Amino acid sequence: MKGVMRFGKKGKISPRYIGPYCIAKRIDNVAYELKLPQELAAVHLVFHISMLKKCMGDPSLIIPTEDIEVKDSLSYEEIPVQILDRQVHKLRTKEVASVKIL
Numbered sequence: 001m002k003g004v005m006r007f008g009k010k011g012k013i014s015p016r017y018i019g020p021y022c023i024a025k026r027i028d029n030v031a032y033e034l035k036l037p038q039e040l041a042a043v044h045l046v047f048h049i050s051m052l053k054k055c056m057g058d059p060s061l062i063i064p065t066e067d068i069e070v071k072d073s074l075s076y077e078e079i080p081v082q083i084l085d086r087q088v089h090k091l092r093t094k095e096v097a098s099v100k101i102l
Contacts, residue, residue: 020055 024033030049085100 021037022035024035024045027033027046031046032049032052033045034047036043036045080101082102083099084102087098087100089096089098
């Protein structure tokens with residue numbers, strides 16, 4: 001999955017899963033067609049089984065697309081809520097600061 005862009009973000013920060021969405025039909029042993037909302041009309045409907053995740057039915061884990069505010073270009077804006085942790089990694093010649101944000 002190297003270099004894959006998800007919702008306009010590249011790398012580890014990009015969201016991997018949104019949903020849940022119903023399976024419309026089974027295309028093959030490893031491919032499924034999903035029923036996606038109108039906001040995601042630009043996304044192809046058929047997905048490989050490795051790109052899907054089983055929904056556990058816990059409502060707290062469901063992230064609706066309205067909260068993400070997906071734009072037409074399939075990008076979204078992240079808003080930091082709180083700084084959880086700060087660390088400074090000391091290398092031989094420099095110090096690298098890292099921040100964990102909710």
